[in-house]
Structures are given as C-alpha cells and as structure tokens.
Amino acid sequence: MEKKPAILKNKFFLYLTEFFAGMSVMAVELGASRLLAPYFSSSQIVWTIIIGTIMIAMALGNIYGGRSADRHPSPHRLYGRILVAAVWIAAIPVVGKYVVLGISAALVFAVNTNFLIWAAFAACMVIFVFPLFLLGTVTPSLAKYSVDSLDDSGRTVGYLGAFNTIGSIIGTFVPTFISIPAVGTSATFLIFAGILLALSLTYFASAGAGRAKSAVAGALFLACCLTGAESRFAFWEPNLTYEGESVYNYLQVKEDERHVILSTNVLFGVQSVLMKQEGLTGMYYDYAMAAPLMTGKAPEDCRMLILGMGTGTYATQCNRYFGPMEIQGVEIDEKITELARTYFELPSSVQVSTYDGRAYLNAVTDQYDVIMVDAYQDITIPFQMSSVEFFSLVKEHLTENGVMVVNMNMRGGGEGNINQYLADTIASVFDCVYTVDVGGTTNRELFAMNHGDGPERMEAARARLADGGLAAMMERVQGNLAAYEAGNYLMTDDRAPVELLGMRVIDELIRDEVAYYKEIYEREGVQGVLENLN
Secondary structure, eight states, X not given: OOOOOGGGSSTHHHHHHHHHHHHHHHHHHHHHHHHHHHHHOSOHHHHHHHHHHXXXXXXXXXXXXXXXXXXXXXXXXXHHHHHHHHHXXXXXXXXXXXXXXXXXXHHHHHOSSOHHHHHHHHHHHHHTHHHHHHHHTHHXXXXXXXXXXXXXXXXXXXXXXXXXXXXHHHHXXXXXXXIHHHHOHHHHHHXXXXXXXXXXXXXXXXXXXXXXXXXXXXXXXXHHHHHHTTOOTTTTOTTOSEEEEOSSOEEEEEEOSSEEEEESSXXXXXXEEEETTOOOOSSHHHHHTTXXXXXXXXXXXXXXXXXXXXXXXXXXXXXXXXXXXEEEEEOSOXXXXXXXXXXXXXXXXXXXXXXXXXXXXXXXXXXXXXEEXXXXXXXXXXXXXXXXXXXXXXXXTEEEEEEEXXXXXXXXXXXXXXXXXXXXXXXXXXXXXXXXXXXXXXXXXXXXXXXXXXXXXXXXXXXXXXXXXXXXXXXXXXXXXXXXXXXXXXXXXXXXXXXXXXXXXXXXXXXXXXXXXXXXXXXXXXXXXXXXXX
C-alpha cells in the first residue's frame, strides 16, 4: 500500500469528502428533476424514475467501491473517480438537453405505450447513472481508509454516515431554495461539479500526484463552464422574450405580432396568452367566459376566484369583455405573477395570492359567483385538486347560483380516461354538470353548478352582449354544450391516480402526432423523415 498523503492523516478531510459527496448526490438528483421537467413534466412518475435510477446507481457504486477498496486500497483511485464524476456532472448542462431530445426522438418511433416512462428512464440512465455510480463508491472506500482499528470502527463509520447525511440535507435545500431560482439549473450543476473538482484537486496536490489528470479535468471543467453556464433549454428558439426558472417551473415567454405566450414546457403547451389586439384568444379561455353568464347575474357584478391564475389570461379577457370585475387570483408560483405584471399587462387591481389553490380555499371563508379551476398542465395534475374532497371545498365557496368552470386539457384516452375520472368526481359533488369540447384543441371545459337552468340563463345573458364576436362565441359554446351523464370513476384524497391516467392520454396524443412520420420512416428511413421536417 502506498504511503498515505499528509492530508489524510487527519480524518477531517475524509469526513469533508463524505459531506460534499452526499451534498452533490442530492443536488444532482434535484437538478435531474429540473433538467427533465421541461421535456417530460415534473410528475410523480418522473420523480419515481429519477429516484429509482439514482438508487440503482448508488447501490452498484457501494458494491463496487467496497470491492475496489479491499483489492486496491489506494485513495488515488477514489479521488480519481470523484474527478471523473465532477467533469461528467459539469458536462450535463452542455450536452444533457441534446441527449434528452435525441433519446425522445429515437423512442417516439419505437415505443407505442408508456413513452414518458421509457424516455425519462433512458435519459436518466444515460445522463445520471454513471456519475452517481462513481459517487456511490465514496462511502465504502472512505470506511476502508478511515478505520484504524476495530476499537473505533463503529464511531468512525457513524461519523462518516453523519457527515453524508448532513451533506445530503444541505444538498436538498440549497438547489431548491437558493441556486436554481437564483442562477438556474445549469449553473447549479456547475457549482457542485466545481466543489467535487476542488476536493479532488486538493487531494492530488497534497499527494503530489495526478498532475496530468488534474490538468485535463480542470481544462474540461473550464470548457463546460464557458459553454454550459448560459445553457438554454429551448436552444432552437432564437428570439425568446424571457427564459428562466422559478422554484416550481421552467418558464418561457415568447411573442409575435398578435400574442404574448407563456409556456412551462419546452416542447409544447401554452399556459397563458395575451392578445395584443384585444380579441378573443381562440382557446379555452373564450369557452370559459360562459361561466359568468350562467350565474343569472350581470357578468360585471360577479365575484370571481381563479385557482391557477397563470399570467391572468382569463381575468384579462373577462375584464375586457364584461367590464371591471372583482377578481381574486391564486397562483403558487410567484415568478409567474411577476411575469404577468411585466409582460402580460395584468393590472394591479387584480389581486393575486401566492398560494396552493386548495390551501387557499381552506384558509378563506369568502364565497364567489364563479370559481375557475385552471391548475392542470399536460400530465402534471395535482391530485389534491382533483378529488371529491377538493370539489366539495369548491362547492362550499360558491354562492347559491355560483358556477365552477374547470379546464380539462387532455381529451381522449378511452374508457376510464382522466377527463372521465374528473367529470365523474365533479358530478358526485354537484347537481348539474355540462361539458363542451374546445374546437381544434385537446381541451374540454366543464361547468358545474347546483341549479339546472345554467344554459337558459346563459341564453338570456347572451342576448344582452354588446360584442358581436363574443356573442357568436357564446352561441357556439351553448350549441355544443352537453349535459354530462355521471359514471362511477371517482377520485379521492386517498386514491387519485392522475399521473397514470394522464400518461395514457399522452401516449395517445403522441401516437396521433407521429403516425404520419412513422409511415415515412418505414418507407424512407431517417433521411425521409428529415426531408419532410424541413
């Protein structure tokens, strides 16, 4: 066994290594969720895949690290592995997004079901397993180097475990509340890669060894910092008005001559839109404007609550067409509210509370004429806002003739699909439920109330509308409005499998979208697909 470097004669450096290794593992795990979320969402399914693959990597690393320490008890090997892990983690902001898109593009032609699971799993395996496997070797290796005798082995291993746990705790909080909101996901990967790099370089400098590998690792890290620090998720979008991250979301604002659009997903989806020329949006917001007409009150006299405010599209449209209304918004992501004031002309008269929608209902006693539930994004449907208990809470906060309108954004999926579950759950709480499909989209609007004359009240109110475009839209909504026949697919706080239900619809949408290109691929191969994309 080679001579122990001076820096290891004091066990403090070994404990420090354990501390930063534990911190980095958790930071990479949280960074993984943010790297994947704009492409695959941030659902429980994606989190399960991330945690599962990382635990596999750590377990294999523990086994390999223990065997390696017994066969080759040299700290050089351990700190060499940490050096490689540091460079790999630093490279994630540079190449990670291309790997995600490449894997998705390959699998979309090969996988017919559970695309989200397979694509997220493959991305995690390729991007994250190897560096975390290397970090998994740290604990058993350090145990080998730290234990001097059996007399103090328990205490030493206990200290190692404690330092690892404390590091993991800090590595959980720092990315979520400090680094990712402040400097972004890419910089967070680089920060923790830099910590691991500094740890290894300190060791090799003390040992007087590994000069060549240290120089190469330092150069690669510097290159990653120069190319990856400003890495963009939507790298193909040249003229974004804004791209950033919050505690909860990836955020993208883009605009053209007619719209300003907010998206929280890189590849698809419009979460909010501002019409620059003050017309109808052509989206589900127009359909939802039927809700105030169903209350029997003059729309401008309605008191409205919007759960899932976004940048305030629904509030803005209601104010434009019905006149000043008393509107309270609830939005869990404070950064989205800031964007609403900056880019989407949300007036200061519209109050927005930074709160979870259900928690807000639990905290207030006010009643409203209209409650809009618009908190569902692609597969990310909060289970606590999809249950019998939640909709019962909404009902308690409606006036006698009040109306709840829900935007359900994933139509289809066959028997027992997500919208059927949501509609059946709502129908178990409210006396009358009506639905209407939004033309040209996968959205469906649902109106729920405890009186059966909502459509008649809407017809009477429609006749008094001054704007011809809105009157025509309301006529279309009323003409396609259908009373919902309730079934027995119910969701409760105890059982609400929203992720799995949503994934079925995602699979169906993907199959429909790529069917054309699959046919070309089968006839002409990859070259044919590329030619048809151009």
